[in-house]
Amino acid sequence: MALLELRNVTRSYGELDALKNVDLSVEEGEWLSIMGPSGSGKTTMMNLIGCLDKPTSGEIWLDGTELSHLSGKALTKVRRNTIGLIFQKFHLVGHLTALENVMLAQYYHSLPDKQEALEALDRVGLAARASHLPSQLSGGEQQRVCIARALINYPKIVLADEPTGNLDEANEAVVLDFFSQLHAQGTTLIVVTHDPEVGRLGERQVNLAHGVIEKEVRHALACPLLPDQECATPEEPCDIRDLEKVMA
Amino acid sequence: MVFRALTRQVGRRALIALTVALGVSLSTAILSVMWNIGDKVNEELKAYGANIVVRPQSSAILSSLYEDADTGSATLAEEDLGKIKTIFWAFNILDFAPFLSLDASVADSTASVEGTWFNKTLDLPTGEQAQAGMKNLRSWWDVSGDWLSDCCDDKVMASSSYAAAHGLTVGQMVTVGGPSTSKTLKLAGIYDSGDSSASDLLVTLKTAQELAGSPGAVSRIEVSALTTPDNDLARRAAKDPKLLSAADWETWYCTAYVSSIAYQLEEVIPESVARPVRQIAESEGVVLEKTQSLMLVIALLSLIGAAMGIANLITASVMERAAEIGLMKAIGGTSRQVVFTILAENLVIGAIGGLAGYFAGLGLAQVIGEAVFGTSISITPIVAPIMAGLVLVVIAVGSLPAIRLLLKLKPAEVLHGR
Numbered sequence: 001m002a003l004l005e006l007r008n009v010t011r012s013y014g015e016l017d018a019l020k021n022v023d024l025s026v027e028e029g030e031w032l033s034i035m036g037p038s039g040s041g042k043t044t045m046m047n048l049i050g051c052l053d054k055p056t057s058g059e060i061w062l063d064g065t066e067l068s069h070l071s072g073k074a075l076t077k078v079r080r081n082t083i084g085l086i087f088q089k090f091h092l093v094g095h096l097t098a099l100e101n102v103m104l105a106q107y108y109h110s111l112p113d114k115q116e117a118l119e120a121l122d123r124v125g126l127a128a129r130a131s132h133l134p135s136q137l138s139g140g141e142q143q144r145v146c147i148a149r150a151l152i153n154y155p156k157i158v159l160a161d162e163p164t165g166n167l168d169e170a171n172e173a174v175v176l177d178f179f180s181q182l183h184a185q186g187t188t189l190i191v192v193t194h195d196p197e198v199g200r201l202g203e204r205q206v207n208l209a210h211g212v213i214e215k216e217v218r219h220a221l222a223c224p225l226l227p228d229q230e231c232a233t234p235e236e237p238c239d240i241r242d243l244e245k246v247m248a
Numbered sequence: 249m250v251f252r253a254l255t256r257q258v259g260r261r262a263l264i265a266l267t268v269a270l271g272v273s274l275s276t277a278i279l280s281v282m283w284n285i286g287d288k289v290n291e292e293l294k295a296y297g298a299n300i301v302v303r304p305q306s307s308a309i310l311s312s313l314y315e316d317a318d319t320g321s322a323t324l325a326e327e328d329l330g331k332i333k334t335i336f337w338a339f340n341i342l343d344f345a346p347f348l349s350l351d352a353s354v355a356d357s358t359a360s361v362e363g364t365w366f367n368k369t370l371d372l373p374t375g376e377q378a379q380a381g382m383k384n385l386r387s388w389w390d391v392s393g394d395w396l397s398d399c400c401d402d403k404v405m406a407s408s409s410y411a412a413a414h415g416l417t418v419g420q421m422v423t424v425g426g427p428s429t430s431k432t433l434k435l436a437g438i439y440d441s442g443d444s445s446a447s448d449l450l451v452t453l454k455t456a457q458e459l460a461g462s463p464g465a466v467s468r469i470e471v472s473a474l475t476t477p478d479n480d481l482a483r484r485a486a487k488d489p490k491l492l493s494a495a496d497w498e499t500w501y502c503t504a505y506v507s508s509i510a511y512q513l514e515e516v517i518p519e520s521v522a523r524p525v526r527q528i529a530e531s532e533g534v535v536l537e538k539t540q541s542l543m544l545v546i547a548l549l550s551l552i553g554a555a556m557g558i559a560n561l562i563t564a565s566v567m568e569r570a571a572e573i574g575l576m577k578a579i580g581g582t583s584r585q586v587v588f589t590i591l592a593e594n595l596v597i598g599a600i601g602g603l604a605g606y607f608a609g610l611g612l613a614q615v616i617g618e619a620v621f622g623t624s625i626s627i628t629p630i631v632a633p634i635m636a637g638l639v640l641v642v643i644a645v646g647s648l649p650a651i652r653l654l655l656k657l658k659p660a661e662v663l664h665g666r
Contacts, residue, residue: 052578052660073582080580091575091663108580149579 001064003028003156003188004049009058011044018044020211021058028156031179031189033202040208042192043161049190050083050159051075063156080109084150088162090142092134098145099130102152109153120148124178140171147178151187158182160191164198176201260568261597264561268601268639269608271554276609276635278547281616282540283628300510302469302522323348323465324520326453330370331516332471333378340474340504343384346466348456349447353425359410359448361424363456368398382450385472386441393418393437401455404433408440410448424449426459471513471522475506477536482507486524551642558646562594566650573654574662583655590654594643602639606632 002025011019019041026032036042047053048060051067054075060067063082067075079085092101102117121127124144126137134142143163150158160179164172176198183189191202199205200219207215304322324346332344348363365381372378383395396403404424406416416422416435423432433451457463478486482505485492489511492500500508510522566573576586610627617625 047660050578050660052658052663076577076580076582079578085578087663091571091578093572093575104576105579108576108582108585153580 001061002026003030003063004190005059005061006045006048007059007061009048009055009060011041011048011053012056017211019048019055022211022213024206024213026157026188026190028188029183029186030204031183031191031202033199033205034190034192034208035194035196035199035205036208036214037194039210041211042194042208044211045208046159046161046190046192049157050085051079081153082156084153084155084158086143086146086150086158086160086163088165090134090139090146090166092142092145092149094134097131097133098126098137098141098148101134101145102149105149105152117148117152120152121145123151124148125174138171139167140174143167143171143175144178147175151182157188157190160189162193162195163191164193164195172198260561260565264558264565264594265597265601265604267554267557267561268598268642269605271551271557271642272602272605272635272639273608273612274550275547275638276606276631277612277616278543278550279631279634280610280613280625280628281620282543282547283631284613284617284625285536285539285543299475299506299525300471300473300513300522301525302471302510302513302517302520304467305519305521307467322519323462323467324469324517326457326464326466328517329380329466329469330372330378332469332513333370333372333376334374335509335512335516336501337473337504337509337512340509342472342474344380344469344471345382345385346453346469348453348460348462348465348467350426350456350460352449352459354422354449355414357414359424361426361449361451361456361459362447363451363453363459365453366396366398385470386439388442390440390442391437392439393435396436396450396452398452398454401452401458402431402433403436403451404455405437405439405450406435407446407448408438411435411438422449424451424459426456426461428461429458431455431459469517469520471509473506473509474504475509476504478505478507481505485511551638555642555646558594558598558642559649562590562647562650563653566590566653570657570662573657574659577657578659578663587651587654590650591644591647594647595640598639598643602635606635609635 004024004026006022006024009019009022009024010017022041022045024045034042034045044053048055049062051062051070052075054070055068058068062078065078067078070078092098093104096104098121099114099117102120103112103114106112106117118127118130121130124147126141126144126148129137129141134145137145143166147163150160163179164175167175179189179191179201189202191198193199203219205217205219206213207217302324304324306322326346329344329346332338332341335341345364350361350363351358352361353359367379367381367383370378370380381398391405393405396405404422406414406422410416416438418435418438420435421432422435423430433455439446439450451459453466457465476482481492481496481500482503484496485500485505486507489497489500489507501511502508506524510524513522514520573586573590576589577583581589613625617623
């Protein structure tokens with residue numbers, strides 16, 4: 001069974017269907033990019049996958065648990081134990097140091113462990129800036145603190161909302177490189193972005209438009225056996241079924 | 249985290265602390281004064297004389313039936329007077345004076361004469377000494393000349409009305425003829441009591457006993473005692489203490505109600521009946537009850553005002569921190585944990601404000617005490633835990649609107665703008 005599965009999911013706000021009958025599955029260890037213009041339903045999908053919202057209809061299965069009927073408290077528990085959230089605007093607590101921001105996630109998960117939080121900051125190259133306040137860090141550094149916070153509780157899925165949206169090129173490269181490392185280590189990544197360059201880094205990319213999946217693409221980068229293939233829709237050679245045929 | 253959070257929104261947090269401090273200082277001052285006011289009012293009312301009168305049993309019955317009744321020849325023993333300062337509430341006995349009344353002939357007319365103590369030093373059975381007498385008991389009397397002294401039995405005082413009617417002046421000799429003997433006494437002072445029922449002449453108790461031929465006799469004792477205002481228990485006890493349960497009796501006996509002090513006086517003075525002077529006791533109760541109610545209302549209003557101010561400030565603070573609170577929820581904080589965090593922050597601020605307010609309130613109480621009663625207000629220990637409890641309640645109540653807002657806050661809305 002897929003780690004994440006959306007079955008015929010609709011999310012409506014009054015008359016408006018922000019997502020309409022969406023089906024999507026994400027395997028463990030996969031890097032999925034969700035793309036689309038403003039108002040296409042990206043954020044709605046992110047909120048649903050991130051257990052920050054519930055669908056109007058349909059089912060969402062995450063790690064074997066159906067989420068749509070869970071209470072707010074149960075969703076909080078799923079969010080705490082299964083999901084790591086990375087935000088475009090970082091959302092660090094201004095009066096806490098980088099280290100304390102990471103420990104905040106530990107506090108709500110289990111028990112704060114300073115050493116472990118320091119190691120998490122070290123992994124994103126910020127151990128030396130552990131005692132700095134967010135206001136004393138650059139945008140890229142703040143995003144790396146945000147990543148360290150998202151990873152501190154070993155989530156099954158890391159959900160990133162426009163993770164490079166507020167970063168300059170150099171910092172964008174650092175963050176994306178870190179994502180590649182995470183993916184190589186087997187972390188499941190779902191990245192919501194409007195940047196095609198960032199979207200192309202995922203193994204798979206779904207394009208949303210008006211609340212439906214308009215296009216699903218597997219990238220050549222993720223298809224090492226078909227290096228010459230262009231990015232394709234599921235019907236085209238890069239589709240996993242065609243890949244299996246080639247391998248056979 | 250809580251303490252780090254206090255470094256944010258310093259201005260708003262200082263305002264919350266100040267609001268708590270203001271509410272607590274006013275309430276502390278009012279509660280301190282309220283708890284002291286019983287004693288202060290008592291001291292004020294003490295100026296209006298005794299609040300308990302002790303009479304011989306037989307004459308008390310007549311006296312209670314007919315205000316102007318002749319109380320006859322029944323008397324109390326002067327030697328028992330020292331026992332008054334040995335009762336359970338001895339320290340609440342501020343003053344007392346024995347009286348022996350008689351009618352005497354002065355010149356060609358009859359005058360009412362009372363013998364009493366003026367400023368007698370008593371050797372108590374406990375080995376201690378105590379002062380008692382008219383000089384303190386009738387401190388508001390206007391005396392021209394001198395008060396009498398208990399050691400000098402050759403002097404007399406006259407009321408201003410009697411002196412005026414008979415053309416008496418200080419230094420004049422007056423011959424007083426009692427049932428037993430006559431004495432020529434020097435008029436030492438003329439008193440204006442402001443009370444038409446005061447006797448015509450005052451002599452020392454010993455002189456009166458000699459005039460009446462009743463050595464060691466006392467016809468009544470007036471006692472001024474510091475008392476606790478009557479409540480329901482005191483009113484029930486006043487009817488008949490024997491009707492009280494053992495526990496109620498214990499409480500009543502060990503509380504300085506005017507009735508329990510009167511009861512204890514009856515215990516030490518044989519064949520006596522002690523009765524509260526209702527006018528004093530009741531006016532004290534009414535004044536106290538009304539003043540304390542008014543103060544309680546002001547204290548409550550100040551705390552309600554503080555709670556409302558705090559509610560606005562905390563709600564505004566939570567609204568400003570919506571993104572931070574949304575984040576706490578998004579990364580796994582339950583509503584309860586987030587509410588606890590916000591409450592903990594506010595309780596720390598409340599504790600700081602409350603502590604400052606408490607000490608400011610104690611100072612304010614002293615100012616009120618000096619301005620209204622002309623004395624200091626003693627620190628009542630119970631006020632501190634009461635104020636601590638009230639700060640908790642005020643913070644909790646003041647945080648309610650913010651907590652409602654916080655519970656409704658959805659992380660998706662504040663983090664992603666939906």
